[in-house]
Amino acid sequence: MTVSYKKLSKDDATLLLVDHQSGLISLVQDFSPDDFKNNVLALADVGKFFELPTILTTSFDEGPNGPMVPEILNLFPNAPFIRRPGQINAWDNEEFVQAIKNTGRKQLIIAGVVTDVCVTFPALSAIEEGFDVFVVTDASGTFNTTVQQAAWQRMSAAGVQLMNWFSVACELHRDWRNDMEGLGTLLSNHLPNYRNLMTSYKMLQAAKK
Incomplete structure (x- = not known):
C-alpha cells in the first residue's frame, strides 16, 4: 500500500498533550526519567515556538494518576485544559473533541502517557474521524519496549505517522x-x-x- 507524504504544517497542526501526569509518568519505563522529561518539554517548546494551538488533558487527576506536570501548565497557561472525570479515551470526552474542532485544523500532533492507551486510543479515534495524526514517539511512554512496539505497530497500521520531537520541529520549520x-x-x-x-x-x- 502506497501512502502519500503528508507534511506537517504549522498553519494546520494542533498539539495535544495527553495525560502527562505525575502519577502516570512513574509507569514510563521505555525511556529514562531524565530523557523522557526532556523529550516532553522539548515537544512543548516546539509547540510554543511555532505558536501551535495546544490542548492539554488529564485523566481522573484527583486520583492516583495525579495532576498534570507543572512545567507544561506553566508553558501553556491559556491553553484549553480538559480535566476528564473518568473517560480513559480522551476522544470520548466531548469537551476535548470540541476544543480540537474549534481550532479548525486537521493535523493532530499527539503525545502522552501511556502510549498504548492514552495515546493510541485517541489517535485511532481521530483517524476514524478523518484527521491526519502524528504521534510523537519519544514524548510518549509506557511500561516497556514490548508494549511500546505493539502500540506503534497498531497505530502505524491504521495510518498514524510516527515521529520524534526533533523531526516534528524540522518538518514544521521547513x-x-x-x-x-x-x-x-x-x-x-x-x-x-x-x-x-x-x-x-x-x-x-x-x-x-
Whole structure:
C-alpha cells in the first residue's frame, strides 16, 4: 500500500498533550526519567515556538494518576485544559473533541502517557474521524519496549505517522532561513550535542564580522 507524504504544517497542526501526569509518568519505563522529561518539554517548546494551538488533558487527576506536570501548565497557561472525570479515551470526552474542532485544523500532533492507551486510543479515534495524526514517539511512554512496539505497530497500521520531537520541529520549520537562531536555540536547549553545532556556527559568524 502506497501512502502519500503528508507534511506537517504549522498553519494546520494542533498539539495535544495527553495525560502527562505525575502519577502516570512513574509507569514510563521505555525511556529514562531524565530523557523522557526532556523529550516532553522539548515537544512543548516546539509547540510554543511555532505558536501551535495546544490542548492539554488529564485523566481522573484527583486520583492516583495525579495532576498534570507543572512545567507544561506553566508553558501553556491559556491553553484549553480538559480535566476528564473518568473517560480513559480522551476522544470520548466531548469537551476535548470540541476544543480540537474549534481550532479548525486537521493535523493532530499527539503525545502522552501511556502510549498504548492514552495515546493510541485517541489517535485511532481521530483517524476514524478523518484527521491526519502524528504521534510523537519519544514524548510518549509506557511500561516497556514490548508494549511500546505493539502500540506503534497498531497505530502505524491504521495510518498514524510516527515521529520524534526533533523531526516534528524540522518538518514544521521547513527551511533554516525562516529562523536559524530561533530553532537552533530551541534544539540546543534540549540536545547538548546540538549546542556544539550552534557554538561552531556562532564562532564562524563572529569571524566573518
